[in-house]
Amino acid sequence: MKKRLISLRVNGRTHEIAIEPNALLLDVLRQDLQLTGSKRGCDDSSCGACTVLVDGVAMMACTLLVASCEGQEITTIEGVSEHGSLAAIQKAYGDWGGAQCGFCTPGFVMTVKSLLTENPDPSEDDVRAALSSNLCRCTGYNQMYEAIRAAIAAEHSAAPRSENRRASLDRTGDGARPHTSIGND
Ligand code: FES
Ligand code: FES
Numbered sequence: 001m002k003k004r005l006i007s008l009r010v011n012g013r014t015h016e017i018a019i020e021p022n023a024l025l026l027d028v029l030r031q032d033l034q035l036t037g038s039k040r041g042c043d044d045s046s047c048g049a050c051t052v053l054v055d056g057v058a059m060m061a062c063t064l065l066v067a068s069c070e071g072q073e074i075t076t077i078e079g080v081s082e083h084g085s086l087a088a089i090q091k092a093y094g095d096w097g098g099a100q101c102g103f104c105t106p107g108f109v110m111t112v113k114s115l116l117t118e119n120p121d122p123s124e125d126d127v128r129a130a131l132s133s134n135l136c137r138c139t140g141y142n143q144m145y146e147a148i149r150a151a152i153a154a155e156h157s158a159a160p161r162s163e164n165r166r167a168s169l170d171r172t173g174d175g176a177r178p179h180t181s182i183g184n185d
Contacts, residue, residue, distance in 0.1 A: 011079030037077035048134035058114035077106035
């Protein structure tokens, strides 16, 4: 199949890449750009392990033609660090043990990033709805939800907003740990 040259913006850098018309974004990221953080966990768009941001919106890279991404800003898990440090959600995943094998983690992190950009103060239902397309095969979801809650709290404390705080983000006595009622094993 004849290839054509496209210009692709990924994690703030522009790449000139020769692609076949039916090339998928996930394959180009992993094989052409060696950005292997995004995973292929299924072949039927059901796991979310391949989730990346396209102009800030969470999309499944395994079903996206890379040709359709020209002119858009793609962000992968490799691009979410903030000022050279782990993003709040990445740090919270580590702190709360939100991952076991970690295969699903990039997809979860990207989905959460998209959610928090769109809605900095999501309810528990919002979080559950946003993550409904992401599957984890080897751990319960409790620690993940705790990590997400911690990331939301960290972002709020970094940019304090006294109003509009959700009651569900209430903290326990010493203020260090969020409560644990969001579990969904
Ligand atoms: S690899 Fe894309 S949804 Fe599973
Ligand atoms: S931590 Fe292993 S698949 Fe989620």
